[in-house]
Amino acid sequence: MKTEIVPKKKYSIISYISLLIGILCFLFVFITPTRIANAGNIVGDYITIALTGVGIMLSIITMTKRTEKKGIAILSLILSSSFFIFWIIAIILLFTGQISFAP
Numbered sequence: 001m002k003t004e005i006v007p008k009k010k011y012s013i014i015s016y017i018s019l020l021i022g023i024l025c026f027l028f029v030f031i032t033p034t035r036i037a038n039a040g041n042i043v044g045d046y047i048t049i050a051l052t053g054v055g056i057m058l059s060i061i062t063m064t065k066r067t068e069k070k071g072i073a074i075l076s077l078i079l080s081s082s083f084f085i086f087w088i089i090a091i092i093l094l095f096t097g098q099i100s101f102a103p
Contacts, residue, residue: 007067015072018058022079025051029082037083048083055080 027034028048036044059077062068093099 009067009069011069011072012062012065014058015062015068015076018055018062018076018080019072021051021055021058022076022082025055026079026082029086038086052080052083 025048028044028051029035029037037048038045055076059073059080062073063070063077090099094101
């Protein structure tokens, strides 16, 4: 009888890096003192878009690994997508009339 050794699933450094990037994306989009996205500065938007892309790619990489736990990867994917979530919420609020279209 042959026994197979199943490696324990654990979090790698890529998971923690993607979580850190996801937290930064969330802070840059939603928290007022650290907001650099959607504040009228194009450089802040570029930084946030770049971090969003890197965070989503790292999250997908960690989700496809077989020896990796999925909890941090899913959380970092949601947090990294906060730039897109912000714009979806803003467009919905514009179409429903909750916020005005022009100043």
